[in-house]
Amino acid sequence: MAAMKLRAEVLGLPAYRFEAHDAAVKLDQNEAPEDLPDALRRTALERLERQAWNRYPDLHPRGLATRFGARHDWPADGVAVAGGSNVLIQAATIVAGIGRSVATVRPTFSVYALQARLLGATLVEVPLGPGFALPTDELVEVLQVGEGVAFVAAPMAPTGNAVAPADLERLAAAGGNRWLLVVDEAYGEFANVDHDTLARAYPQVVRLRTLSKAFGLAGARLGYALAHPEVAVELRKALLPFSVSALQAAVAEAVLEAPDVVAERVGRTVAERERLIRALAARRDVEVFPSVANFVLMRVQDAAATHRGLLERGVLVRRQDHLPGLAGCLRVSIGAPAENDAFLEAFDAVATATAHREELERA
Numbered sequence: 001m002a003a004m005k006l007r008a009e010v011l012g013l014p015a016y017r018f019e020a021h022d023a024a025v026k027l028d029q030n031e032a033p034e035d036l037p038d039a040l041r042r043t044a045l046e047r048l049e050r051q052a053w054n055r056y057p058d059l060h061p062r063g064l065a066t067r068f069g070a071r072h073d074w075p076a077d078g079v080a081v082a083g084g085s086n087v088l089i090q091a092a093t094i095v096a097g098i099g100r101s102v103a104t105v106r107p108t109f110s111v112y113a114l115q116a117r118l119l120g121a122t123l124v125e126v127p128l129g130p131g132f133a134l135p136t137d138e139l140v141e142v143l144q145v146g147e148g149v150a151f152v153a154a155p156m157a158p159t160g161n162a163v164a165p166a167d168l169e170r171l172a173a174a175g176g177n178r179w180l181l182v183v184d185e186a187y188g189e190f191a192n193v194d195h196d197t198l199a200r201a202y203p204q205v206v207r208l209r210t211l212s213k214a215f216g217l218a219g220a221r222l223g224y225a226l227a228h229p230e231v232a233v234e235l236r237k238a239l240l241p242f243s244v245s246a247l248q249a250a251v252a253e254a255v256l257e258a259p260d261v262v263a264e265r266v267g268r269t270v271a272e273r274e275r276l277i278r279a280l281a282a283r284r285d286v287e288v289f290p291s292v293a294n295f296v297l298m299r300v301q302d303a304a305a306t307h308r309g310l311l312e313r314g315v316l317v318r319r320q321d322h323l324p325g326l327a328g329c330l331r332v333s334i335g336a337p338a339e340n341d342a343f344l345e346a347f348d349a350v351a352t353a354t355a356h357r358e359e360l361e362r363a
């Protein structure tokens with residue numbers, strides 16, 4: 001067949017980069033390491049059973065919006081709920097980016113740039129500063145002109161560092177009412193900070209939250225935006241009608257009623273993150289970067305060989321060495337204690353095997 005004449009923006013776009021591997025210890029997608037406790041799973045299943053599956057769900061899930069709003073003391077009409085925060089990145093690009101600009105940093109979560117390209121926005125990517133710092137001065141310069149949407153992951157991804165609220169405030173002030181500033185708090189629970197004060201002071205700020213990380217519901221697909229009600233109305237227009245299923249909503253509602261489960265998981269993950277950072281910092285030939293998220297970025301001598309060696313030993317981490325400024329980098333999600341031990345053990349075994357091979361080559 002002759003090549004279809006589809007939109008050049010789509011034809012020229014690489015697909016989202018993800019390679020699935022089977023591994024006993026899966027530390028590649030920053031998921032929660034364990035599923036919901038049995039009792040909570042049963043509660044969620046009972047809710048699913050009570051749903052009328054033949055009926056459409058709410059046009060926009062009002063019940064969930066009210067609950068998410070209550071979680072943040074935010075008005076329910078300022079909440080937009082979608083099947084993952086990815087979808088809200090797309091919605092923000094639709095309402096503020098198409099035919100205008102999308103500004104972000106590089107490297108960062110790839111969906112910002114992918115959606116900008118797909119939807120035909122002008123993409124401006126500013127390289128991160130030293131130590132993966134937010135390039136605030138350069139971003140301020142970008143936001144002083146034109147109009148569009150700026151995306152900042154806070155904590156940053158895939159680097160894991162925190163973003164100072166004062167820097168985000170400078171961006172919000174520079175962009176005024178011409179730029180929507182999306183602060184993506186996908187990993188916010190693990191950092192124990194959010195950007196609530198900023199969002200209350202600047203109606204152009206939209207906070208994104210996901211249930212895929214701290215809530216342990218990556219499989220259910222849910223995220224939400226906290227925005228000024230006048231902005232939230234426009235975001236909801238960009239979402240497809242009835243796109244959050246009654247099944248998704250029922251599971252999320254059950255978990256929202258068990259905040260202790262989420263808080264305990266976050267506490268365990270943060271303690272394990274600190275243990276893992278200490279353990280890696282004590283090893284030779286590895287540079288581990290500070291993280292306030294549920295993953296750690298590290299630089300090794302040969303990312304491809306380390307990734308392969310870990311996988312051969314049943315441990316899956318994520319390569320990041322294709323990204324600018326991240327040569328040699330791997331990202332490891334914080335797992336359950338036994339998984340983190342398995343990772344460290346496999347990491348040491350790979351290092352020993354590499355040293356042994358190098359010795360033989362020298363001999």
Ligand SMILES: Cc1ncc(COP(=O)(O)O)c(C=O)c1O
Nearest residue numbers: 084085086109157186210212223
């Ligand atoms: C920074 C960031 N934002 C958003 C997402 C997507 O989250 P969701 O599963 O809600 O689409 C991720 C997923 O890894 C992420 O790292």
